[in-house]
Amino acid sequence: MRVLVAYASALGSTRGIAEHVAGRMAVALGEVECRSVEEIKSVSGYExxxxxxxxxxxxxxxPALLFFTHNAHELAKRPVWAFSVGMSDALPRLFRKRGxxxxxKRLEQSQFREVPLRGHKVFSGVxxxxxxxxxxxxxxxxxxxRFGDLRDWAAIDAWTDDITAQLATSSEGVGVQGLPPDRPAGA
Ligand SMILES: Cc1cc2nc3c(=O)[nH]c(=O)nc-3n(C[C@H](O)[C@H](O)[C@H](O)COP(=O)(O)O)c2cc1C
Incomplete structure (x- = not known):
C-alpha cells in the first residue's frame, strides 16, 4: 500500500514525528513515503x-494549509489523518489537558473543513x-x-498503530481504493 506522510515544520520537531510515524507504518504497510508538504505536487498516487x-x-x-486547499478534491477521495504539533505539555500542569x-477544538473548527478526516491528534513537540x-x-x-523535547513517543506510537491497523484491515477487505468515488473517505 502506498501511503504518504506529509509535514510542515519550522524547527524540525514535526518533521521528526512525521519520519517516526512513516517508519513505523512502513513495517506493516510497505511503501510509506515521508515528504515535506512543499515537495508534493499531487496525492493521486497514494492510497x-x-x-x-x-x-x-x-x-x-x-504551507500545510495550502497543501490541504490545493489537494482538497483528491484528499477527499482517500482516507486522511491529521496531526498538529504544539506546546500544550509545556504549560503549567493544571492547564496542560485543558489547553x-x-x-x-479551535483547530478543528477553523481548519480541515474541505476534507473529511478519519482522525486528528494534537501532540507536543520541542x-x-x-x-x-x-x-x-x-x-x-x-x-x-517547562521547556524541552516534550514529544510523547508512546502516544505517537499508539496513534500510528491505530491508523496502521485501520489501513491494514481496509486493504484486506474492499481496499482503500475500492471506496466508491462519491463516498468521502471520512464517512
Ligand atoms: C512563533 C511561534 C508560535 C507558536 N504558537 C504556538 C501556538 O499557538 N500553540 C502551540 O501549542 N504552540 C505554539 N508554538 C510552539 C510550536 O508549535 C512547538 O514548538 C512545535 O514543536 C514546533 O514544531 P516544529 O519544531 O516542527 O517547528 C509556537 C512556536 C513559535 C516559534
Whole structure:
C-alpha cells in the first residue's frame, strides 16, 4: 500500500514525528513515503495520507494549509489523518489537558473543513526557552511551565498503530481504493 506522510515544520520537531510515524507504518504497510508538504505536487498516487503541521499562533503553518486547499478534491477521495504539533505539555500542569483540548477544538473548527478526516491528534513537540522572551521565561518557569523535547513517543506510537491497523484491515477487505468515488473517505 502506498501511503504518504506529509509535514510542515519550522524547527524540525514535526518533521521528526512525521519520519517516526512513516517508519513505523512502513513495517506493516510497505511503501510509506515521508515528504515535506512543499515537495508534493499531487496525492493521486497514494492510497492514504497522513498530514502534520507545527502550530503557530493557533493555526497550521501556511504551507500545510495550502497543501490541504490545493489537494482538497483528491484528499477527499482517500482516507486522511491529521496531526498538529504544539506546546500544550509545556504549560503549567493544571492547564496542560485543558489547553490541549481547547487548541484541538479551535483547530478543528477553523481548519480541515474541505476534507473529511478519519482522525486528528494534537501532540507536543520541542519548545525551547529561547523561543520565549526572557522576562516571560522566568514567570513561565515559576508558574510550572517547562521547556524541552516534550514529544510523547508512546502516544505517537499508539496513534500510528491505530491508523496502521485501520489501513491494514481496509486493504484486506474492499481496499482503500475500492471506496466508491462519491463516498468521502471520512464517512
Ligand atoms: C512563533 C511561534 C508560535 C507558536 N504558537 C504556538 C501556538 O499557538 N500553540 C502551540 O501549542 N504552540 C505554539 N508554538 C510552539 C510550536 O508549535 C512547538 O514548538 C512545535 O514543536 C514546533 O514544531 P516544529 O519544531 O516542527 O517547528 C509556537 C512556536 C513559535 C516559534
Amino acid at each position: 492514504a495520507v497522513v498530514v502534520g503541521s507545527a502550530i503557530h499562533n493557533q493555526a497550521w503553518l501556511d 490541549a483540548e481547547l487548541q484541538q 519548545y525551547e526557552a529561547a523561543q520565549m522572551p526572557t522576562p516571560l521565561r522566568v514567570l513561565f518557569r515559576l508558574t510550572g511551565g
